[in-house]
Amino acid sequence: MLPAVIILACLPVLALQCAADLCNWSGSGFAAGVDRRIVLQVRLRCTEGLVSWVYPGQALRVALEPNLPSIRYNTVCIQPSPSLSGASVFIERAGELVLLETEDDGRTGRQVFCFRADEPHSPVIYLQAGPQSPGTWIRRTVGFRYELLRNRGVYASCRPCNDTELLMAVCSSDFVVRGYIKNVFHDSRRQSSLVEVLTTKVYWQRSGVFVQQMRPSMSPQSWHGHIRTLLQCHVKPGDGQFLFTGSEHLGEAWLGCAPRYKDFLSVYHKARIGRRTSCDFPLD
Numbered sequence: 001m002l003p004a005v006i007i008l009a010c011l012p013v014l015a016l017q018c019a020a021d022l023c024n025w026s027g028s029g030f031a032a033g034v035d036r037r038i039v040l041q042v043r044l045r046c047t048e049g050l051v052s053w054v055y056p057g058q059a060l061r062v063a064l065e066p067n068l069p070s071i072r073y074n075t076v077c078i079q080p081s082p083s084l085s086g087a088s089v090f091i092e093r094a095g096e097l098v099l100l101e102t103e104d105d106g107r108t109g110r111q112v113f114c115f116r117a118d119e120p121h122s123p124v125i126y127l128q129a130g131p132q133s134p135g136t137w138i139r140r141t142v143g144f145r146y147e148l149l150r151n152r153g154v155y156a157s158c159r160p161c162n163d164t165e166l167l168m169a170v171c172s173s174d175f176v177v178r179g180y181i182k183n184v185f186h187d188s189r190r191q192s193s194l195v196e197v198l199t200t201k202v203y204w205q206r207s208g209v210f211v212q213q214m215r216p217s218m219s220p221q222s223w224h225g226h227i228r229t230l231l232q233c234h235v236k237p238g239d240g241q242f243l244f245t246g247s248e249h250l251g252e253a254w255l256g257c258a259p260r261y262k263d264f265l266s267v268y269h270k271a272r273i274g275r276r277t278s279c280d281f282p283l284d
Helices: 002-010 030-034 163-172 261-273
Strands: 014-017 025-028 038-044 048-054 059-064 075-080 087-093 096-101 113-116 124-129 141-149 175-187 192-205 223-230 242-249 252-255
Touching (some): 025 038, 038 048, 059 141, 075 087, 163 261, 175 223, 192 242, 242 261
Parallel strands (some): 014 038, 025 048, 223 252
Antiparallel strands (some): 059 124, 075 113, 075 141, 087 096, 175 192, 175 242, 192 223, 242 252
């Protein structure tokens, strides 16, 4: 499928600019279904929003061009709709299309996919509709949520955080939890690792990524959750308690700094004595 789509992108097409608000777009693919040369084009001006394409036909090209051009957004995260039946998702890189997700792999669910922006160009996401039966249009909706990120998040360095970075992470992260690494699952397709965490203390979290365990065999203080990080970081299960910090993107937690808890305590106590703390951390 991929070579056919790239050839299509190189052929002359009739581009239709689609009306949208600053953040979201919702529209129909009927026009594209009538003329197979048509590629619907949408330009969105926010750093996050929603795209919804009813009766997908031929192709939809979505350019993400936030209203703050002076700010560099180096990462794009998208969450495809629960069912992508009827479309495949690509990103544009150097004028070519790279397959991100297809309707055939059966694992779409609510997964979040993140990739680097192809600087200096604006991020572009391309949906190709699957074929419809001649004369028959079945109502279906495909689309995705998107979020542009800068200077933080999923593409942080794999190197350990220094003391200053650690203190800043604890004070500014979307989640701060203490716990153990139960397991690590590597996903080469997404180039990420999923860290299963048994949490003994949730200091704060922006949403419900970490949930309390209700099983009788578990301590009432136990929580459970998953954190993603880059595959290239080679995360492995380790003994002892860690302090996990990071950011949340489209309902998924992504790892920032994760020192051993005893090492964090040493750094924090020294910072308090030297009056170098940015916030008060609850010690217990």
